Amino acid sequence: MARIKIKGMTCNHCVMAVTKALNEIEGIRDVKVDLEKGEAFFEGKCVDMEIVRVKIKKAGYEVV
Numbered sequence: 001m002a003r004i005k006i007k008g009m010t011c012n013h014c015v016m017a018v019t020k021a022l023n024e025i026e027g028i029r030d031v032k033v034d035l036e037k038g039e040a041f042f043e044g045k046c047v048d049m050e051i052v053r054v055k056i057k058k059a060g061y062e063v064v
C-alpha cells in the first residue's frame with residue numbers, strides 16, 4: 001500500500017476529486033482518502049509517483 005500526503009483538501013468534494021484523479025491512473029486501485037489527515041492510500045504496482053504528482057496537481061491539489 002502506498003500513502004501520500006496531499007495539501008489543499010478541505011471538504012468531501014475535494015476527497016471525491018482526489019479519489020477520482022487517483023482512480024484514473026493506470027495500475028492504481030483501492031483508493032482511500034483521509035480528509036482529516038490529508039492523506040491518500042492506494043494499492044498499485046509500478047506506479048510512477050511523478051504521474052501521481054502531476055495528476056493531483058491537475059485536480060487542484062498538491063502532493064507534499
Ligand SMILES: [Cu+2]
Nearest residue numbers: 010011013014
Ligand atoms: Cu473541497
